[in-house]
Amino acid sequence: MSDDQNEKPTLPTAEKSHAPRDGVAPMRARPPRTSVRNQPLWLVLAACGAVVIVLLVVSLCSGRYHVPVREVLGILLQPLTGQEATWSQNAYNVVVNSRLPRALTAILVGAALALSGASYQGVFQNPLVSPDILGVSYGACVGAAISILLYLNTWQTQVFAFIGGLVAVFITVSIPKLMHRRSNIVMVLSGVIVGGFMSSVLGLLKYVADPDTQLAEITYWQLGSIAKVNYSVLSYTVPAMVVAGAVVIAMRWRINLLSLGEDEARSLGVNLKVERGVIIVASTVLTACAVSLSGTIGWVGLIIPHVARRIVGEDNKRLIPTVALVAAAFMLLVDLIARCLTGFEIPLGILTGLVGAPIFGYILVKQRDV
Amino acid sequence: MTQLLEVRDLAYCYDRDQVIFEHVSFAVNPGEVLTLLGPNGAGKSTLLNCLDALIEPTCGDVLIDGEPIGQMSPRALASKVAYVPQTISVTYGYSVREYLVMGAAPRLGMFSAPSKEDYEKVDAVIDQLDLAHLSDRAVNRLSGGERQRVAIARAIVQSPKIILFDEPTSALDYGNQIRVMRTIKSLAEQNYAVVMTTHNPDQPILLGGKVGMLDRDGSMVVGEAETALTSDKLSNLYQTDLHLVYVDKADRIACVSSRL
Numbered sequence: 001m002s003d004d005q006n007e008k009p010t011l012p013t014a015e016k017s018h019a020p021r022d023g024v025a026p027m028r029a030r031p032p033r034t035s036v037r038n039q040p041l042w043l044v045l046a047a048c049g050a051v052v053i054v055l056l057v058v059s060l061c062s063g064r065y066h067v068p069v070r071e072v073l074g075i076l077l078q079p080l081t082g083q084e085a086t087w088s089q090n091a092y093n094v095v096v097n098s099r100l101p102r103a104l105t106a107i108l109v110g111a112a113l114a115l116s117g118a119s120y121q122g123v124f125q126n127p128l129v130s131p132d133i134l135g136v137s138y139g140a141c142v143g144a145a146i147s148i149l150l151y152l153n154t155w156q157t158q159v160f161a162f163i164g165g166l167v168a169v170f171i172t173v174s175i176p177k178l179m180h181r182r183s184n185i186v187m188v189l190s191g192v193i194v195g196g197f198m199s200s201v202l203g204l205l206k207y208v209a210d211p212d213t214q215l216a217e218i219t220y221w222q223l224g225s226i227a228k229v230n231y232s233v234l235s236y237t238v239p240a241m242v243v244a245g246a247v248v249i250a251m252r253w254r255i256n257l258l259s260l261g262e263d264e265a266r267s268l269g270v271n272l273k274v275e276r277g278v279i280i281v282a283s284t285v286l287t288a289c290a291v292s293l294s295g296t297i298g299w300v301g302l303i304i305p306h307v308a309r310r311i312v313g314e315d316n317k318r319l320i321p322t323v324a325l326v327a328a329a330f331m332l333l334v335d336l337i338a339r340c341l342t343g344f345e346i347p348l349g350i351l352t353g354l355v356g357a358p359i360f361g362y363i364l365v366k367q368r369d370v
Numbered sequence: 371m372t373q374l375l376e377v378r379d380l381a382y383c384y385d386r387d388q389v390i391f392e393h394v395s396f397a398v399n400p401g402e403v404l405t406l407l408g409p410n411g412a413g414k415s416t417l418l419n420c421l422d423a424l425i426e427p428t429c430g431d432v433l434i435d436g437e438p439i440g441q442m443s444p445r446a447l448a449s450k451v452a453y454v455p456q457t458i459s460v461t462y463g464y465s466v467r468e469y470l471v472m473g474a475a476p477r478l479g480m481f482s483a484p485s486k487e488d489y490e491k492v493d494a495v496i497d498q499l500d501l502a503h504l505s506d507r508a509v510n511r512l513s514g515g516e517r518q519r520v521a522i523a524r525a526i527v528q529s530p531k532i533i534l535f536d537e538p539t540s541a542l543d544y545g546n547q548i549r550v551m552r553t554i555k556s557l558a559e560q561n562y563a564v565v566m567t568t569h570n571p572d573q574p575i576l577l578g579g580k581v582g583m584l585d586r587d588g589s590m591v592v593g594e595a596e597t598a599l600t601s602d603k604l605s606n607l608y609q610t611d612l613h614l615v616y617v618d619k620a621d622r623i624a625c626v627s628s629r630l
Contacts, residue, residue: 125461253483257475259462263424264455268528269448269476278480314462314508317483 037313041321044312048325052107055332059103060095062340067091097230103332105229105293110300110331111324112241112290116283117301118308118323119248122255122316123279124173128188130302131165131287135194137298139168140291142198145205145218154236154292162288168194169284221295224349226335229293237289244285245324251279252320259316297349299356300327306363372436373397374563375421375532380430381588382416389588390416394430396582396592398565400531403558403579405595406567409608412584414567415456418536421565422453434532448476451532452525457541458517463508466501466520467492473527492527499523499553515546522553533557535566539573551576571604571612571625583607599625 036044060072071087075095078085085092117130124134131137143164147157175190202222209215220228254275257265266272290297304327305319311326312318331348334355338346374397381392390413398404406414419425421432423439432439434450442450452473460469467489474488496505501523504516512520518538525533535554539547555577558564568574574581574595581595585607591598604612604625611628 122462127461250481254480256464256468257472260460260472263419263453264458266424266444267422267448267451267453268472269443269445271444271480275480313465315464315468317468 036311041312041318044318045321045325048322048329051329052325052332055329055336056103056107059106059332059336060099062336063094063099065090065094067095071095101230101234102226102335104234105226106331106335107328108234108238108241109226109290109294109297110304110327110329112245112286113297113300114304114308114323114327115245115248115320116286116290118305118316118320119255119279119283120301121305122259123276123283124187125259125261126187127306128185128302129191130299130305131283131290132195132296132298133188133191133302134172135168135191135198136165136172136284136287137291137296137301138195138198138202140165140288141221141296142168142201142205143288144221144292144295145202145209148214148217148221149205149209154233158237158240158289158292161292162285164198165284165288165291166281168198169280221291222349223347224295224297224352225345225347226294227345233293237293240285241289244282244289247278247282248286249320249324251275251282252316255279255316255320294348297331297352299352299360300331303356303360303363304330306360310363373433374399374435375565376431376433376436377421378431378433380417380420380432381428382413382420382425383428391584391588391590394582394584394590396580396590398532398563398580400561400563401558403554403564403566403577404582404592405574405577405579406565406582406584406590407571407574407607408567408569408584409586410569412586413588414569414584415536417584417590418453418534418565418567421532422451422534423447424453445476448528448530450530451534452528452530454518454521454525454533454535454538456537457514458509458521460510463510465506466509466512467496467505469509469520470495470524470527473524473529476528488527491529495523495526499526514541515543515549518542518546518550519553522550522557526557530562532563532565535564537567537569539568539570571599571608574599575614575623575625 057069057072060076061067061069067087071091072095074083075087075092077083113131116136120129120131120134121127140161141164143160143162144157146164147160152160172187172190172194175193176186179186202218206215206218209218254270257268257270258272258276258279260268262272287301305323308319308323308326312322334348334351338348338351376397378395380394382390383392384390394417396404406417408414416425420427421439423432423442426440434442434447439447470492471484471488474484474491477488478484496502499519499522501519504512504520509517509520518541522538538554539550542550551573554564554566558577558579566573566577578595580592581598582590582592583598583603584590591603599614601613604614613626613628614623615626616622617624
């Protein structure tokens with residue numbers, strides 16, 4: 001081979017080049033830094049993190065038994081400060097054993113659903129998909145219901161929820177492929193088919209469930225609640241959630257590549273099967289873990305990525321970490337409303353639907369080309 | 371001598387009896403342009419897709435630096451070949467700068483993100499191709515001509531040896547067509563090997579270099595554009611009367627049709 005062939009091509013020059021002349025760097029016209037989209041990511045994340053912390057403290061204070069902010073902070077910081085307890089045992093129990101695991105669950109479930117929603121939307125190049133629209137949540141719910149019928153433990157329920165979610169997403173993705181049509185709407189319709197089917201399977205499982213024990217538990221999954229979560233349940237789920245979340249966050253820039261479509265991604269050197277597979281599995285693990293903690297909570301995985309896009313823009317490098325914090329704040333707020341709005345507790349799935357549907361309608365009207 | 375891009379006896383069939391092209395052989399080396407010319411539906415895009423392993427040919431070999439592309443990893447292939455599609459259709463509104471930095475993907479691992487150096491390379495290409503005014507705009511809000519220039523810029527960021535263009539001017543007005551053709555010619559002058567598909571016989575005349583005429587019967591004739599293109603061959607290829615005439619004012623040969 002000649003030397004000529006080994007040589008890497010050099011950059012071509014444009015007809016009207018703005019290359020530096022006489023060592024003077026050219027001025028690049030950029031809009032002034034006024035919007036949040038142009039702020040450094042760490043600043044956006046710090047602001048979102050601060051909102052989450054404030055909502056966490058408010059959540060720990062609020063409820064039928066009010067605990068003052070000073071006591072809540074004292075209880076939370078006691079392991080660090082070694083401060084002598086100036087609060088009642090009741091206050092300690094309410095904050096540490098009742099509200100804290102619940103608030104942590106709200107944060108984890110929100111972050112997990114929104115992370116999986118944002119990555120599904122990127123990987124499937126479709127802003128209309130989410131864990132519930134792809135049928136993943138229903139599939140995970142069917143898996144969990146089967147494990148309840150088989151009297152399995154929490155860890156096994158999680159595995160069943162994951163398998164159910166994976167089966168659902170596989171069927172949803174396969175239908176457009178079989179039809180040789182990959183439009184956004186076909187994917188959504190495919191999700192509706194799978195969701196409807198899974199919903200019927202769930203109905204069948206409820207029909208055969210023991211009405212005294214199993215039926216109530218399955219219904220609890222369907223409506224979505226985090227009232228029963230404790231540290232023991234969390235300890236089973238958190239490791240899988242953290243690993244799957246870390247994978248999605250680490251691959252967030254690759255989601256940009258995958259969102260260009262199969263041919264473009266492949267021509268950029270993306271190993272489509274491996275990279276898309278890893279992200280889909282990680283997102284499904286996140287959804288299954290969320291479902292195994294809280295049952296099906298709709299809308300979070302769909303609307304929060306859209307809300308976050310309006311804050312930080314569409315680049316997944318910025319979007320993915322932001323989406324987790326925005327969703328955590330949203331779920332804390334929804335849980336707070338669910339506990340404090342009325343004398344009884346409203347199921348979370350109902351509240352997210354009441355809040356999420358109008359927000360999504362508003363976003364659709366504002367962004368007609370979604 | 372090892373060729374940069376070598377195609378040996380390539381064939382693609384949809385079914386056993388539906389041949390799209392067969393016995394296609396050619397080579398392209400640094401600084402050369404090969405224009406794949408043919409009517410709509412002749413299989414030009416299919417052939418181009420075979421060169422980037424986007425489609426697997428029915429038989430034959432595509433070799434880059436002597437290595438079959440089927441044996442190359444996606445990253446190794448992407449570091450040598452960049453593909454510019456007919457039109458870029460992006461679902462999300464990435465800024466042009468973010469879109470361009472995706473060209474650095476072949477140099478990055480599965481868990482990596484672009485470095486400062488990658489962004490510096492993007493800024494250099496933005497300056498070279500005069501795209502500074504577009505750099506912060508959403509790529510899905512650009513006009514057809516702007517998108518095509520951005521797609522070419524991303525191919526340059528990819529730092530390949532070969533750039534494949536799939537009908538890069540098909541959706542552009544005449545002015546933008548000429549501007550894109552100039553950019554393509556300058557890429558060849560900068561030592562890139564260029565393979566481009568088109569159905570416009572004027573384009574291989576403008577670009578010079580080699581031309582491959584792909585007929586609907588699946589055969590392809592390759593030659594130097596200056597000698598291989600004749601009025602008879604083009605008329606036969608497009609099934610209509612076409613004439614190669616010298617245009618004094620433009621100082622070049624042009625392809626014109628007979629009166630309607």
